[in-house]
Amino acid sequence: MPRLSRRRFLELLGQAGTLSALSLVLPPLARAADKPGAKASARVVIVGGGFGGATCAKYLRRFAPDIHVTLIERDTRFITCPFSNTVLGGLNDMDYISHDYSGLQEHYGIEVVHDSVTEVDAAAKRVSLTNGGKQQYDALVVSPGIDFRWDAIAGYDEKTAESVPHAWKAGTQTETLRRQLEAMPDGGVVIIAPPGNPFRCPPGPYERASMIAYYLKTTKPRSKLLILDAKDKFSKQPLFVQGWEALYPGMIEWIGGSDWGGIGRLDAANRTLYSTFDTPHKADVINLIPPQKAGAIAHAAGLVNADGWCPVDQRTFESTLHKDVYVIGDASVAGQMPKSGFAANSQGKVCAAALAAKFHAIDMPEPSYVNTCYSLVGPEYGISVAGVYRLVDGEIKSVEKSGGVSPIDADRQFRQTEARYAVGWYQSIVSDSFG
């Protein structure tokens, strides 16, 4: 008997004008749609095509090809924050970190709509778009990433960020910061001011310091980089400090919040950051990363707690505030998992499994979650932190005696291999999420 591809099979179906024994080609799960409680042709709408939303869309279609998935994403190109620090360091260009949605559309049959969701009507199970359109859903997944608390720092708002960039969402902000670094004189001062916890990508500011130091060392070696932190310690700190001493001796100075007092206000016109003690810190380039909260749509939809993040059932990622609405990625409160692209990808898969199980009325396997964050201290100097997580008493917790950071006593070869794997990780996660 000849073998038929799905596409050919559909053509034949069309020609025959009949609707045939589809259950024979549907995967086991799709067949499960005949079970009591199962919902045939469920519609899932996903808001936000970043690491969380894109992965959830792809894996949902893989688990359950009978489910109709619509991904609503504002931008036609997704510019990743991961590896945006390498653009600042001059290792890669913007194209390297820009990706489109053709893979999700062509290979996975996901309907991609480029628009913004302005409103969620959880009672009517409907979202509204800026073009006036509406989309009905059986389940809604929200993965909007972060927004900034523009009221948190005196003298700093969205407009000011055009000249004092945060570059904590990749795109024009990344380009602005890169241009400022290029324009800076040799012997100049760069300030990076990271926020307190929790925030997107805990090791990110320190990888950024490393990549900027790499650029300065190779082009403007008399310059200095000052990290004025809100915190008194940070992710992978001993490893970063060790790497800075090895690669950029004397160039990077980090000062913890208690020591310098934290941010009092910004005088953007004079590129001066004042501490809470009113001590001025003047720089040629200031990269001010403000405190964060769940993306705006999560607030508009009433999905946030008093801290501005979205509480969820950590097994399925269903919101504890609205039924049939799921929140994944940076916006969610996900136990011990950090806010990372890797974590968002992992959560997207768990949420996809929960939705496939729900609509096919089968049991969801016990969830498993993973995170690994690579940081480049130099182009050939990588470090990592890894974690495997399970659900314990309703909370995502790190599995005991596993995970952790790269060894502090590793040799150059080890750091080189991890730098290579950092690049490999980026290639893999981009294709696993968008391809």
Place this chain on the structure above:
Amino acid sequence: MRPNQPVPIIGLVAVAALSWNPLQAETDPIELTRGAMLSNSCAACHGTDGNSPGEIPSIGGKSARFIETALQEYRSGKRTGTVMGRHASAYSDEEIRLIAEFFAHGK
């Protein structure tokens, strides 16, 4: 490889057709098993179904025995790497077996 299974065209099954999605996925569906749940986590580094597009070794399609042994040795410390020991230590024998089987079948 399910989509290529022989397809007899018979009868009229309207209910099934209603659940058919016109936006058809080209890739293979995966069954929602515990093995898939555990293994999908590996894809962020090793690529979807273990097929890596870049610097990290592919594991898709390697024999179950090879993957199982490797994970066990990373866990015990007999095999050293960079990050794999930190991952492998989180999994039980049974979980390692499920992961090995998943990737051995090319998914």
